[in-house]
Amino acid sequence: MVPSSIDMVTLLGPSDAFLRILEDQLAADIHVRGARVTISGAADQVAKAAEIVTELVTILRTGQGLTSETVERVIGMADDPHAAAAEILTQNIVSSRGRAVRPKTLNQKRYVDAIDRHTVVFGIGPAGTGKTYLAMAKAVQALQNKEVSRIILTRPAIEAGERLGFLPGTLNDKIDPYLRPLYDALHDMVEPDSVPKLLTSGTVEVAPLAYMRGRTLNDAFIILDEAQNTSMEQMKMFLTRLGFGSKIVVTGDVTQIDLPGGTRSGLRGVQDVLDGVDDIAFCTLTSRDVVRHKLVGRIVAAYDQFESLNQPREQHRR
Numbered sequence: 127m128v129p130s131s132i133d134m135v136t137l138l139g140p141s142d143a144f145l146r147i148l149e150d151q152l153a154a155d156i157h158v159r160g161a162r163v164t165i166s167g168a169a170d171q172v173a174k175a176a177e178i179v180t181e182l183v184t185i186l187r188t189g190q191g192l193t194s195e196t197v198e199r200v201i202g203m204a205d206d207p208h209a210a211a212a213e214i215l216t217q218n219i220v221s222s223r224g225r226a227v228r229p230k231t232l233n234q235k236r237y238v239d240a241i242d243r244h245t246v247v248f249g250i251g252p253a254g255t256g257k258t259y260l261a262m263a264k265a266v267q268a269l270q271n272k273e274v275s276r277i278i279l280t281r282p283a284i285e286a287g288e289r290l291g292f293l294p295g296t297l298n299d300k301i302d303p304y305l306r307p308l309y310d311a312l313h314d315m316v317e318p319d320s321v322p323k324l325l326t327s328g329t330v331e332v333a334p335l336a337y338m339r340g341r342t343l344n345d346a347f348i349i350l351d352e353a354q355n356t357s358m359e360q361m362k363m364f365l366t367r368l369g370f371g372s373k374i375v376v377t378g379d380v381t382q383i384d385l386p387g388g389t390r391s392g393l394r395g396v397q398d399v400l401d402g403v404d405d406i407a408f409c410t411l412t413s414r415d416v417v418r419h420k421l422v423g424r425i426v427a428a429y430d431q432f433e434s435l436n437q438p439r440e441q442h443r444r
Contacts, residue, residue, distance in 0.1 A: 128161045132186050144197045151201050178204050184212035199230055206232055219263040222315050227263040231415045240407040241375060249377040251411025252426040257377035258351050262311040265347040274347045276329050279308040281351040283334040305332050344369030353378035353393040355385055361392025
């Protein structure tokens with residue numbers, strides 16, 4: 127029986143859209159009459175479906191609405207005994223203009239929790255898994271809670287097929303395309319009018335990685351994005367900028383390296399160097415953690431499968 131405080135339309139979705147998702151993806155029959163939900167089928171599938179409905183009710187009780195995406199994510203987490211979907215999907219990191227940034231998968235929650243517990247965290251995974259976005263949310267949260275006095279956002283100015291010198295304009299104009307994803311995430315999380323003030327005052331600094339050399343970064347939340355495009359030497363340089371009262375999050379995708387041939391990625395090598403060092407965490411996200419259009423997850427999974435099947439053949443050719 128669904129509690130009387132829950133509107134059945136919000137649980138079942140407009141025109142029973144959420145109910146149809148449950149029926150399509152679960153091996154159990156679900157019947158609804160009034161506020162009573164009856165589930166029939168194999169015992170394990172009935173238990174799974176009942177758990178999913180309970181999680182959806184719990185999410186609604188927090189005041190958060192449901193979407194088709196939310197329902198699908200709750201279903202996806204149901205087979206993992208360590209995943210409490212309602213706890214994960216209702217964990218607010220930061221809110222702005224009526225929107226809340228939350229982890230949407232178990233691995234994303236583990237990543238966010240690791241940032242809370244460790245001084246240096248590496249978030250490694252494919253495009254769309256929220257590595258940079260969640261790190262930015264944690265940085266804004268730390269600034270708002272006065273845990274740090276500034277945010278520093280940086281990434282290497284390396285892209286496939288282009289170099290800074292080939293782009294028109296001043297140095298700032300040339301750097302801007304490389305740092306634009308960081309600006310975009312920042313605009314999502316703070317009032318747009320306040321962004322220029324934060325940048326002008328130095329409370330938020332956005333700069334290419336080369337500008338970090340020779341500095342000691344105290345009382346700051348520092349994010350290095352696109353870290354797969356750092357060399358081993360650049361990664362060491364960056365990590366040793368860490369000062370007192372600071373936190374570092376390094377994000378990247380080791381399948382999208384744009385470094386010149388023969389240059390070893392600092393992100394690939396850093397886990398071999400730092401594995402087991404106290405207060406450093408490595409978090410891996412996968413195609414299952416993609417939170418963009420659902421097709422992005424399928425594309426990432428297809429590339430992973432293709433590369434795993436063809437890697438031995440490529441190695442043999444060499």
